[in-house]
Amino acid sequence: EVQLVQSGAEVKKPGESLKISCKGSGFIFSSYWIGWVRQMPGKGLEWMGIIYPGDSDTRYSPSFQGQVTISADKSISTAYLQWSSLKASDTAMYFCARLLAVAGRRHLDFWGQGTLVTVSS
């Protein structure tokens, strides 16, 4: 069974750093792109970026380039999303998801349960 299990909720202060995780199981983690999606309170979904754990090839959505860092450790089937200096505006739910890309078709077929990040002084 394909599963993506994310790390637990975090409460941080502005300026602090943070790294959240997404652990995959039930599939060959290094052979699939893993994406990160942000959902701010009461708002819609926003693509942040994707990573291919096999070679760490990473693509960022223009809105998030330079704001976050996406990484992965294929040896433990885990992808990460990190911030070096959080802002209150980073308060959101963050989802990871597996990207299935076959014959030109691309979609997020399995999702993690989400990690709630709250940034408040």
Add this chain to the structure above:
Amino acid sequence: QSVLTQPPSASGTPGQRVTISCSGSSSNIGSNTVNWYQQLPGTAPKLLIFSNNQRPSGVPDRFSGTKSGTSASLAISGLQSEDEADYYCAAWDDSLKGPEVFGGGTKLTVL
């Protein structure tokens, strides 16, 4: 403001058929396939329709998708109370040189 445009809300009564539209441009819907995601309250999104009109295993055939030019639609027939959720369309955008773009989402209310 989202790259793909959806109506913010839609509604219907049990048993009715409702449609949700998604409008884009030549760089996204016009040149790539469309996916739809369903997000039930308080849960993670779930893939509902992929490649314009394909249903993943387990998704009832009450849900269907179509695409024409730079627009797409999601149709739900035989509306049920458990269909009350947020629905998002998505497509890759060639001009952004980045990952997929989402629509702003449509909140479906079952009256």
